[in-house]
Amino acid sequence: MNRIRGSIFFSVFAAMLGLMLIAPIMPPLIRELGMKESHSGLIISLGSIMMAVMAPVWGRWSDIRGRKPIILIGFIGMSVSCALFALALYGGLNAWIGGGLLLTLLIVTRSLIGMFIPAVLSSAQAYMGDVTEGEERGSGMAIISAANGLGLVFGPAIAGAFTLIGLLWPLYFGIFIAIAAFIIALLLIPSAKPIIQVKPPKVNPFQRGLRMYLAAGLVTMMGIMTLQVVGGFYFQDQLALSSAATAQMVSFGLMFSGAAMLIMQVIQMKWLKWQPRPMILLGSLFLIASMILFLVFNVLSMYYFSFFLFGMGSGLMMPGFMAGASLAVSKEQQGGAAGLVAAIQGISAVITPLLTTTLYQVDKHVPFMLVAVLVVLLAIMMMGMRKNESNTVMDPIHSL
Template sequence: MPSSAQAYMADVTDEHGRSAGMALMGAANGLGLVLGPAIAGAFALIGLIWPLYIGALLPVVAFVAVMLVVPKRKAVIHERPPRINPLKRGLRIYLLSGLAISLCIVSLQVVGGFYFQVQLLLTTQETARFVSFGLMICGFSMSATQGVLMKRSKLEPQSQILWGALLLVLSFLIMLFVAKLSMYYVAYFLFGVGAGLMMPGIMTGASFAVTSEQQGGIAGLVGMIQGIAAVVPPLLNTGLYQIDKHLPYGFAVALMIALSFALIRRRALPQKAREAAPAFSDNNS
């Protein structure tokens, strides 16, 4: 579903509206991060099984909405869909950025509860409330950031990713060096803003790096990257956490710093080199 939605958004927007369209999708993701825990918590008061019933109902609602609301578009059939090389210049930086941000998000979800419980000496119930509220703050800040991007952002995709990565570094540094509840909430807020900048930048930049016939393929690649991040990081982070509780977030900081340097280095390339590897052109094949 996310891959299809991204491909459809790329299909119905031009190069001027692409960034706003991808930010709209990101805002929807952030809103889901806010509403998901809230809805689940409300129905859990009726019974622990009720959130699962609601989860089963939501895809049905989505199906009906697509059938009734989303305008149909005539499909363009290609005998041989153009292949995409994920390692080609101008594209790989976005796929690597997508892997990095997905790894950081999963890190916050997988080991966050254990880490904050130990750091703040919380009970299990207190930890559940803290993490739920922190994720809601993260979702609100992510949605608000992408709402601003939809209306007035003039940042190019790589600039969005760079600023987002730096904000993620700051949020993780707070988590590592300040063991205070209020500052952890600040870290969640900064994380949401950073992710809100990075995710649309990644989707927009990847979309611009391929031709119109390759939009479905690039959406699938971005989805594959997110799938990989859902499998590998939980194993990696829990292993690092067993060695030292600070290691998962220290690794995330190192990853975001490395990504920032890669982006800065690419922006510093001579103009001739940039033209040889354009990152934002629909005509780049």
Template structure:
């Protein structure tokens, strides 16, 4: 069991690193190619669109074909997609491909990366649901959440280290990691029989018992992405920092968020008492407090405290909505619901950057105000659902 859990952890970690390792080097690479910021936005956004569209399909496929084959296929696809993306980028830097053709090829290659990445976390989450009972589901999902958090922190860090050698080097690592993960999965993960042999019952995002957790997942991911996207602008404008100072300060802030997330999920792995809705309510309230700190004070130490609270809150929210969604469906629907969660993550990655930067241009406090409203609505909704469930239980 320990080997399986490690391989699941490593698989999700590699998938998240594969997603995050591109982001830090994309802006300078785009400028080296003579392209614009708009081109960079298109390349990244369309990759996220591919994630949103294909994640549910991968999850359902894992129900029919088995978890291990889909994870293997995901890593093979990631490797091929990264080779194509890196090769196209290299050809562009060498002047072999230029102009519109270069942009189209980069968009297609990045979309291919986004298409294969969700095969891994969707199948891994469903696999974790297969090997845990209801009492252990929360700690199992916290394990996956910790892998997400670690990838979120180390992805950009790995990119920064290898970018010292050359800007394209992080992309070489992005192509190498899926092969390493593929070997680990093939050796350590036993073949798992498909959950069902017929066509699986489809999971609707509006299905009773599931929609609240998908909404929680959407709010959580929008908050995480928004903090990543506008945190630097907010730091610089509020504190009057230089560009280099901003990069350094924001890096520390995101590190605090990632460390807090990992620690929180590490504790949650050992704590099986809290129910998903309890995790969500406490996590939402902590992020709400962080938002209030951002809006009410103008001091570096307070901002770092807010980043840390964001990390703790996210560390509770992620296993909360993953566990809740998993427990809300039948065994043969685990892949389907895991795919929907992956889709929500992709949708958030498309919407949050556009929405947060648009609001920031209108008024710099608006993105954080929106997060506060979303967390407040989520908290009230969860409390009302809990109260309704309790009333129905007492009446019966």
């Protein structure tokens, strides 16, 4: 991994880490502040909406202003907004502020975090699109996907470790990691001229080729979010675990998923070098298999194996839909496409928690059934894509 790719990897990892440090500490903080559980959902959901709205905007700006400046702005905004969020929480815990004012400040500062993080995610992915061509695009996006996956997995684990010192310490670490990432990006990411000098061509999310890969991204992220949101409830109910044992089990499971995700992405980068469609199709098989095992078996060891299969599947599907979206547009549209991909993460973070928790109350198996059905439908539609619509240089689908 060269200097550019390594610095892009760390930038994406730091951004996702900063995002995932927040969710685990919100429930205990909300109760410490004497607020309602619904307030926690409101704070996180509105931040996710801001992420979905701003991701395409940052992507387009990176086309016009350049990738590196937008990445640097993202880290500055991330560190400042995280500090303001921590300050608001500190004020609430010390009874300096409360009531509606506290809730408003938490919503605004959390929304600012959601506003600036996609500046990094969109621009970094677009930068990877700039420095890779054709067959290298899948391997390049595997680096982005690996950084995303590691942030998703290790963010909650790191947050849990820092809470042993204090509930606000994960946020303090988030400020530190944003500043460190800013310095690394400033020193290691080369400056490059903006891709376009005139009014940028618009990227239509429903245009041929791109729409299918955005759909693949939405399904993949909904699967990941489902496991994170209702997985703990499901395994606790299935295995009759205590709260502590459930937390431990889910942590180990997510670590298995993260390891599998990293393994598959290294294999893709070093040896397979597949194009987007076969990556998504093979990843779909792993994801469907993991959902079936989650639903059929009631044994801890089998659940861990299912987590590993899930990581293998998502480890192929994430770089698949990222590379597919990048290859589906022109060089002048890389920022716009990357912004739409980042927006998918925000959209899934808004709809998945509400949808899956509601379905879980109907029947605990339904959320996993839904993911399986969505993945099956996606695979069928992906199989029906015309070769020219996939916009790939080389499509080894028949190798599957």
